[in-house]
Amino acid sequence: MTALDTARPGISPTAAASEVEAQGRGGGGGPSRRKVGRVLTWLALTALAVLFIYPFVWLLSASFKPRGEVFDNRLLPKTFTFENYIAVWQEAxxxxxxxxxxxxxxxxxxxxxxxxxxxxxxxxxxxxxxxxxxxxxxxxxxxxxxxxxxxxxxxxxxxxxxxxxxxxxxxxxxxxxxxxxxxxxxxxxxxxxxxxxxxxxxxxxxxxxxxxxxxxxxxxxxxxxxxxxxxxxxxxxxxxxxxxxxxxxxxxxxxxxxxxxxxxxxxxxxxxxxxxxxxxxxxxxxxxxxxxxxxxxxxxxxxxxxx
Amino acid sequence: MAVAADTSVTDSPPGRPPRRSSARSRETRAALLFISPWLIGFAVFTAYPVIYTGYLSLTDYDVINDPSFVGMENFRALLEDPKVALALQNTFIFAVLSVPTQLIVSFFLAVLLNRAGRASGFFRTAFFLPKMTPPVAIGILLLLLFNGQNGLINEALGWFGIDGPDWTTDPVWVKPGLVMMSLWTIGASVVILLAALRNVPQELYDAARVDGAGWWRQTTHVTIPMISGALFFILIVDTIAAFQSFTEAYTAFFGSGNTTYSNDAALFYAIYLFQQAFEFLHMGYASAMAWILFAIVLVVTLIQVRVTKRFVYYEGEQR
Structure with a gap:
């Protein structure tokens, strides 16, 4: 997990990475080590992105659920309904x-x-x-x-x-x-x-x-x-x-x-x-x-x- | 404009070089015309209100009757008001918990993004998008996600065998819940830090590596010093914002007819000030509170500037 990929714009990430790889402290590990680091970065980013986006998905999905199922925390509504959207327009x-x-x-x-x-x-x-x-x-x-x-x-x-x-x-x-x-x-x-x-x-x-x-x-x-x-x-x-x-x-x-x-x-x-x-x-x-x-x-x- | 300039030439007193002074005054006059909206706005909506708030803080005023002068009475009452003490305490705790957490998490996210190469744009969007949510909706989302019985957070905690607390009703957990919710909207800080990270010259890392510095030393000796300007900016802006935080907590815990549960733990200073001014119509008292808030924000900011000045590095120190 060295800062190999801190590439600047203009320098292509891979070029910059391989360029410094020779001097990297884990030189022995070579490209496979770099790959592991990259995969870990991606995994972490994907998990975090899901965490940040999920509340939107939850909210949107819940808006199509009937009253009793709002808190069932299902990704997709069990019973799909437009009822709430009509209700909002009527109530307010x-x-x-x-x-x-x-x-x-x-x-x-x-x-x-x-x-x-x-x-x-x-x-x-x-x-x-x-x-x-x-x-x-x-x-x-x-x-x-x-x-x-x-x-x-x-x-x-x-x-x-x-x-x-x-x-x-x-x-x-x-x-x-x-x-x-x-x-x-x-x-x-x-x-x-x-x-x-x-x-x-x-x-x-x-x-x-x-x-x-x-x-x-x-x-x-x-x-x-x-x-x-x-x-x-x-x-x-x-x-x-x-x-x-x-x-x-x-x-x-x-x-x-x-x-x-x-x-x-x-x-x-x-x-x-x-x-x-x-x-x-x-x-x-x-x-x-x-x-x-x-x-x-x-x-x-x-x-x-x-x- | 040309006509005005001509008259100024003839009007200029003899003995002074007319051309230069007229060019200057013409430029000044044009400048004043351009900035006049701000000058008027500043006088009417900033300078006068600041002074008038100062005056009101020395009076008893309920909007209907004229203000009556009471001297320092409001400030004395303020010191003895347990709700002011509570609100200050809540606000400080929230600021102390939320500002450093936001800074650390957004730094961590920016570092990850900076390593993501070409896909960083996609992830950056994911991290920024929550910032677009209206704060009122965030307040509602807080009540939903952190619901003690069937909220998503506690369900997720349940997967790991943790019995989650009643985030929205247990006074001990209300502020941690608000802090966690505030982490959802750190997208702007991430974008700022990412931009700063991309400006750090690669040569510095190369040099550090030649000197045998590992990831940790590169981070502490190259990355953080080089982006200290952006970190400092976020620290100041977030702190000022934290001391004024209002909407999310107000939506979730206050408003007409909340008798469902105690909301003392979420009573932020800005909320109590708002209540005093516009719900109880204690305009004098609220004005005194506003001045105290101003003083606190000023002192905290000055301390931060003092303490962090030694650590902040600006490349080239432009202008």
Whole structure:
């Protein structure tokens, strides 16, 4: 189990492995030893992958089981039924919840992507006094616990009569978000400055440089921002919990929590309803992941290595 | 924009080189325009609320009546509130258990992935996918999988002859259950660490091997120092998140009408704060709690930065 296969991209794993094999401490074992190591790695990874994926499979399978069999832990339902999906639609305004969530999520995503990219460009391209200091403030706000601003922000929305509506769930995004500003600025800084200087000489305005040159070049980072925010807005519970009262205005996570209160704590546990609603709330996120997988991975890797 | 710039040229006081100063002020003005959304948002949704929370923490406020000034009364009550002490204790225990476990497990997974060669993409997807689950659904999943009587976890433990505990109702086992559940969503950390591992130059391992270093010494003397920046980042971010953890535990153990079982063991600080603010409408008290949380997060982060600084290595120390 030497670190033989820690190959870097660009070097083919087998080539790298055989290259170092000669100097490896277990040189006597030769290729068979390497093979054993590789098989063990694969076995471990497969077992772990099953462990990580199984809860999804369990949940999906249970959503097709009748009430009494939910906990039988069978991989495939003994009695296959769509009953639960019909029940969820009857017991809860699921379609409305989905619509509300989609509305909030789309608005939040569009708002934050546009505003954050503007701000990020402002910090990346222009030179002005206090720029470093101001950007330091942007970064510092990321450390601020939500609890510190939560109450006054609620009071602001209350004072303009917006509590109980969906507006507070997304409108704050019109003013950019520190994490995305950081991410996008990082990307803008990586673009060659000559490009923008040339456009400037050609008479392009600042706005044109931003919209016609910078933004199109920055598409991958914009996609990262959009899908991150899409996920964040879709899955958020805290804000809907604070702002929404009426079941008709609920988002899916807020509705799901109300189902827990109603069918769990409120009476005998109707697990099949909770399971099915969980599946419905999760599926759009799984789709989002497979659509934007590349961007998720790149975006997360960037935050970790450049932070 | 061009019009504005022209006026600024004529407006500039005599004696100063007009062209440079106008170019500068024009650039500053353009920059301010671009960052104005953030400036407004910062003033309205961050700076003002932070200050106002500070003010509210010194008052008694129930939203309906005007805040009445009570001085340090909230902070005094906080110190004597057994639920605050309990919530702090729960939160610390959870953070101390979950953050290192998450870090170690995600490091282990990233190392394995890094050895998987071409198939690493498939496994990486498997490890990342749970991160997409809405936290509310994770809370429900926790109740299901860790169910004491017929949950999947206890059934699996049963195969090995272990009689599993009542994870969701036994106060001793509630937090370990939450920690184990939190391991399900370490996908982002794995992705970060894998990216960091791939940036470690192969030559370093070759050199270490020539010097006779085995797998363990390579890991401790090459791998960990070289990815210490990413490890440090995850440590800080996860700790801050752990101190604010809310949704999973709140979904599974709190909410209207939970009289089924005691949920004291899952009362995290953020949950109690939320209850005080929006269920009991003790806005002043909750504001005081928020400031305490802020102070704790700040101190813990500063300690972590101090302690780990010596161990963190940034290649080239860019910018």
């Amino acid at each position: 305004p699921m379609a409305l919840w989905l619509f509300n969530t989609l509305l909030v999520t789309v608005l939040a995503t569009v708002a934050v992507t546009i505003s954050s990219s503007m701000v990020a460009w402002g910090f990346a391209y222009f030179r002005f006094r206090g720029r470093k200091y101001l950007f330091g403030v942007v970064l510092a706000t990321m450390m601020l616990p939500q609890a510190v601003t939560m109450i006054p922000v609620f009071l602001i929305w209350e004072s303009v009569g917006m509590t109980g509506t969906l507006t507070p769930l997304w409108a704050g995004n019109l003013f950019g978000s520190a994490f995305y500003i950081f991410l996008l600025r990082q990307f803008f800084l990586g673009l060659p400055r000559e490009l923008f200087d040339a456009a400037k000489i050609d008479g392009a305005s600042n706005w044109q440089i931003f919209t016609r040159i910078a933004l199109p070049l920055c598409k991958p980072a914009l996609v990262v921002t959009a899908i991150f925010e899409f996920q964040a807005a879709w899955t958020d519970l805290m804000r809907p919990l604070i702002y929404l009262r009426d079941s008709d205005t609920f988002t899916v996570p807020r509705g799901l929590k109300s189902l827990v209160d109603q069918f769990g704590f409120g009476g005998e546990w109707h697990w099949e309803i909770l399971i099915t609603a969980s599946v419905i709330s999760t599926i759009p996120m799984i789709i989002l992941f497979f659509v934007g997988q590349r961007y998720f991975v790149q975006g997360i890797a960037t935050t970790g290595t450049k932070g």
